[in-house]
Amino acid sequence: MRMTRSGAVLLCLVFPVVAWADDVLERAPVRAWHSLARLEATTLAFQPSAGVGTDEGFVQVDPTFILDGGAEFGISLGAPLRLRLWGGSGGTGLIRREDWDNLSDFGQVVRAFKLGSDNAPVGVWFGALESYSLLSAHLVRRYSNRLNPDYHPAGGFLTGTLGPLYTQAFASDVLGARLMGAEVVLDVQHVLFGQPPEPGRYTLALSAVHDWGRAGGRAPSVMLAHLDGTAVVKVSPGFEAHLLAGWGGRPGVGGAWGAVVGLGADALTPTLDLRLRLEVRRQHGGFRQGFFGPDYELARFRAAGADDVPVAEASFPDGYSAFSEAEVGWDAVSYGGLYKHLKLSLGVEAFSWGRFDVDGRVAAQFFARSLEVAVKGLAAGMGQPGARYLGAAEVRWRFLDGKLYALGTGGTLLFPTMEGALRPGAFASVGLGVDNAR
Template sequence: MFMRWVVVLLLVLPGGGRAEEIAYPEDSVAQDEDAVPMEADGDELLEPSMDEEDAQPEKAPRAMSGSRSRWANRLSLEMTTWALLPRRRADSDEGFLQVQPRLEVVNPGFLQLDLSAPVRLRMWGGGEGASLVRKEDWDELSDWGQVVQNLMVGGDAPNFVWVGALESYTLLSGHLVRRYNNRGNPDYHPAGAVVTGMLRPLYVEAFASDVLGARLMGAEVVLDVQHVFFGRRPFPMKYALSLSAVHDWGKAGGTSEPMTLAHLDGTAILVSRRNKEKGFELQANAGWGGRPGEGGAWGAVAGLGAEYMSSTMDMRARLEGRLQRGGFRQGAFGPDYELARFQRASPDARTQADAPFPDGYSAHGEVILSWDAESLGVLGQRHFRMSMGAEVFNWGRVEVDGRMETQLFLRNLSVGVGGVAVGAGRPGARYLVSGDARWRFLGGKLYAVGQAGTLLFPTAEGTLRPGAFASVGLGVDNAR
């Protein structure tokens, strides 16, 4: 359980709370995020925390076609109206027919492949000469990454490759990349990639926010200190040191100033209580980071993390105190970064890279809760899930982001709401909210979908244009 916080990989894919998601061919081979793989000699493997609940399978009766073999598949087609609504008088509304075919193929522990992309056909708006297909969805190479919703090769931790949307991604210790959304810009649709591997006593995780463009790239290396001094232990990573570095090339999804950050962290498990039914763990962490090549830009952090886990509940929490100096801040690559790289949440309309962050200190907290009345034994099966983070600065700034999802009425109804507030309490603050619902009926093969929310679109002048969207429609699949 230690790696639930030391190796945090939060990959929450689009369409939260989708109760209709696919099931592995047999429950006995389903990969459970709560299971800890063991080696032959009983040594616990280092395990990333994979919160892919939206894209992961669910138990029968929502089984995929071909459930008698290890290979299974699911085909679906959604047709919805998708409207962009103005939030300023000068803007005009636009309407589209969104057609989204989807193919999912699964062989548990070996391969998961999910191909899908929305094609938006213009029905009204856009002005004279507007294209039939919304051009902003496909006007650069990176946009073709949205075709790959999920690709995982070698599904067993600690060695695997994952490609897809990074909607709430955290790089291990989380002090550089925390809860990052690589599709926060609604006109930029990249596919990110995550690669992990272990060569004891080292564990490595590397990522790219865009596999088709030069954007965020980084890695973190974790050293098992106990292994170095005392050899291989039954429970690794009780004491760990890690070094992370992330660079933004700024050459995709619109150009922006390059930026590099680095961080050094130490983590220790203070309390560990485990049995077959439940477990509890308490960890302490401390670290220091900065911007290489820029003197005086540094920060420090110290805090505690805890996790409680049983067959029906998985709860993780973290509380940290942070210090910022010279423009550096922890979690700089966060949920708002794809907008802040063009215009940060402040009245001066400057970018995050060229606008120094004020000196000060802050308190950061995060809670991730998953609960199911039956069992958490199958990914995607969650009666309730909440993920929320908040940071409060001593000079009056507040940042909050989160999402809540629930499955109701025998999991036929899924509802999710989420939002981001950046710079609350200060001039130039911005707020984004969204919600979605999905309801299965007529035996489950047919379902209705609805989504709505607010958006910010980067412009050629480097500012952000506010907007909103709404979408309703129907879908059909062979899930059951």
């Protein structure tokens, strides 16, 4: 209950949301071994904003190999290789240097690796973190470690269960000193009355997260901690409702604290997976819930808003906020894989002093899953000077019995510079792919 519904994202590589090949690692438990090979070739153009830099064009070759050993083991290997066609400053080579210019970038070769599962005493997962939340999610919520276009780390997390304790520890970059944290959850009912028939109904949790700021570009270090309590108040077949409350702060920073109360509901049927959460928050002294959020990999260099400084040093007004989150997965035929006919994820936070943050992704499949469309967007600091907007879209069309597909993507980017500024740009690509997913 607490482990699968609150924090274990496993292989939720949400965007591109509709790559069938990644479903192999999320099959129902089987004993047989399965493999899958995929190759994509696209033309790709990075287009910096007018007057800043030069346009660059590449041909991108993207191989993937997946080996599925059932519920307890799976591995996906491969990385995009971008070969320059035009553009770039003097001295640039054939391969895009920014994709492989530090140790962390070599983490992108591991797309996903899992060992163990939610039912095992210990589980390990490595790969790209997309919309990752650390259990109670009051420190790390909807975080992506690949938002910086020139930084391609492999993240990872470890889960473990020992009696009434459940723990999840994570690192945003397993090859560099970056964002690290852990949350320990205590099953109070287990401690007081012995092992319950339904674990995780009444819990206390302590989490702490620290950013060392030494990989993916230098940035100020920062640390936050949070204490949470959760009570499941309604359980019925396919439905769960819970209440929550918590308090957090920034160790070593006086007067930086925050409090939160809220409620959540999860519904699960053969065709629908629905999760809802609503919270009321109080922020004071520069602390805020969801500090390590969807735009953090850019905000660590320059926060959204009028302050021209990293988020660790930016002023954040005291006040209240209302946060809501919805995750919806629907499939007309009770499809057992990760990707559904419709998958929606949306988070919205409105602050009492006039700021709004929105982060969302939606993906849909049409025409017997032959056409796939995915859109994602991020808006941070709306209603205030210095708001930040990012968006992207992807379309895939499968033909020849699904073995061959055409794809097109496009969107906006922000490139961190050596000075800590964010250089705006855009990208677009079209190409073909082939695999044996069907």
